[in-house]
């Protein structure tokens with residue numbers, strides 16, 4: 152069986168992992184970085200993804216998409232309240248959000264597919280083989296539309312998505328593999344855009360999820376926003392400038408807010424510096440950890456209610472939890488750890504890398520599917536109750552939340568009027584009584600033979616598969632015949648649209664790859680030129696003039712190549728420059744080593 | 758619920774049913790439980806298989822939760838779609854269907870109340886409908902309680918009146934919880950009665966009468982318990 156990889160498609164960062172000799176490993180890039188920022192930018196040279204795209208956030212905010220995961224499986228009305236925070240243009244077609252990049256509109260699955268393709272390429276380059284099958288993670292609290300959208304993204308990226316697996320449960324697999332413990336654990340996953348809590352029982356290799364809860368719109372992004380709002384208000388008061396009118400500066404503020412938040416996980420205070428629009432200079436201010444904490448404590452406390460509900464649903468008290476496992480970048484905040492510790496009454500487990508553990512777990516699940524790992528089995532649950540609309544706009548539940556998946560329910564339908572030929576069915580997800588308070592998933596029309604009222608008997612089976620995705624089938628009980636059902640998703644792409652997007656993505660794949668290679672080569676070339684020039688300035692006097700001349704020449708050659716359109720030429724010139732500057736680098740290293748030793752007493756030498 | 762050893766007496770009806778069926782793949786007569794002994798292909802759990810049979814337990818009401826869980830895990834390893842990724846589409850479909858049935862079976866039998874309701878549905882025929890109805894002796898009390906609840910909902914919770922009503926509701930909740938416990942222990946007694954009757958396996962008219970008595974009493978107790986339980990939950994939610 153071809154290799155199956157594990158992918159963590161995150162709001163902020165995405166990773167790809169695989170199984171090697173029974174251990175999951177994350178694939179690094181050339182620089183050893185394992186995380187790909189989930190950012191896509193449209194540049195003059197085409198679409199770019201990841202670290203290089205991140206640089207366009209401030210340069211090119213209208214054409215740089217971040218946090219697209221927040222829009223998966225959503226309509227425009229769902230995100231109304233936060234539209235002001237996003238610099239790119241959002242519209243809606245057919246119940247699906249569209250993001251404008253240049254002249255084109257992209258659905259969130261298409262943008263996510265670009266991130267997936269980037270990961271796929273990274274994996275292929277590293278493993279030296281083509282990658283066509285993947286397990287992709289989603290927040291446990293994702294509803295059916297959001298899961299389906301993730302699956303669509305995989306398809307568009309040219310991946311067969313063999314399984315959609317929940318992020319906290321993926322983390323538990325990696326945890327279980329490493330720690331080999333038994334008992335009841337709680338996985339608290341607080342990332343960039345979403346929050347999940349899952350409670351599991353680990354016994355003899357079975358990972359049984361007892362309950363799950365969460366909020367798919369609660370993460371580090373929301374903490375950053377509170378800081379952004381604070382800074383913007385202060386800038387308005389102090390300088391009379393409305394930063395909101397300058398998308399590029401908004402991004403500067405957002406990025407500085409996030410960096411400050413991250414620094415305050417280690418430091419007690421930090422300095423904020425933000426360049427102001429209209430050449431008004433710099434906005435500076437000190438921010439203490441206390442100030443940050445009192446600002447965001449409300450958001451952090453919003454994670455506790457889902458924890459309590461999950462415990463209750465599992466029929467447990469905090470005391471019954473043997474271990475609390477922390478996942479996601481936001482758990483690095485000391486306040487988060489304190490609150491979690493207070494809730495569960497025990498210090499959480501922090502030995503896993505909170506950035507990588509979800510991807511590692513996805514790789515473990517991939518290995519289970521390919522038959523490599525045979526002793527572990529994950530029994531997950533559906534996070535939300537599934538039901539149908541009945542008389543009076545009330546939802547009638549068919550499958551309760553926290554039911555182990557695969558799960559199925561059968562319902563018999565008949566007619567109220569003689570000769571009626573169809574029954575309309577509206578599928579919903581949620582915990583509320585009324586249809587209007589729950590999430591509409593899809594509608595379909597059941598075909599019924601024209602007979603006297605009450606005579607037809609059509610049995611509809613609602614089956615939630617191991618991905619947490621709904622499948623509907625119907626059978627006429629009088630004839631025993633099955634009928635195919637065309638389900639119209641309320642917030643999702645139609646099958647034909649997905650197919651068209653897959654075709655598009657193949658059509659542009661070749662162009663995309665070349666554009667991408669060129670952009671990467673240019674960026675690398677610029678970085679190399681910069682460091683070489685700096686070395687020349689610092690240490691040019693330590694080498695011969697011929698050598699300096701050689702380096703200068705190679706630099707000029709590279710800069711000429713860099714304006715051309717061929718990545719291979721750029722790479723070749725880079726190699727020449729590296730060759731020319733080889734001795735310079737050696738000499739510099741020696742020199743700096745000498746200098747660092749000079750400053751020290753002999754006793755300090757190792 | 759108390760544990761005891763489930764009887765290991767074979768279910769003859771179940772065996773006959775399995776013996777009649779054929780493997781969907783190689784058409785040989787099936788003797789294995791869920792896998793064909795000749796071609797080792799997984800077989801769909803028959804639509805007529807009840808949840809007790811599905812999990813390999815006799816139709817008794819007292820079940821050892823540990824044994825039930827162990828069997829659930831064992832069958833999960835046999836059926837779960839994770840292990841059918843490289844198999845044929847037919848086998849994948851069977852695995853998905855079987856896993857879904859298994860999950861429902863386990864969820865139903867794991868909970869003593871659901872288990873009893875399910876047994877009633879299997880055994881009781883005409884008396885199986887469980888209506889949620891108040892126990893006759895509590896009728897007056899419950900009417901009064903509904904009144905108090907209404908008043909409390911309409912009152913200012915922080916006023917003296919609100920506090921007084923709340924205190925009344927709290928006492929009432931405790932009374933009802935005690936009552937629910939009583940009922941549950943009566944239900945447990947019926948579990949024992951039922952299991953003993955089954956174990957004796959008599960076909961006398963006396964045994965039939967005893968069987969009907971147990972089922973009818975069970976239905977009434979379950980109806981009342983569900984009713985009380987709903988009120989307790991409602992109360993708890995209102996005064997929380």
Ligand SMILES: Nc1ncnc2c1ncn2[C@@H]1O[C@H](COP(=O)(O)OP(=O)(O)OP(=O)(O)O)[C@@H](O)[C@H]1O
Pocket residue numbers: 160161162163164165220318341342343344345346370371372409412413414416478479480481482483484505506
């Ligand atoms: N040291 C830190 N202190 C506080 N927050 C941090 C720290 N490091 C990272 N973060 C925050 O963690 C978030 C990213 O975490 P992570 O990479 O786990 O998210 P993600 O997996 O992309 O998102 P999600 O799982 O919600 O889809 C960002 O909001 C980032 O600001």
Ligand SMILES: [Mg+2]
Pocket residue numbers: 159161162318342343479509
């Ligand atoms: Mg994450």
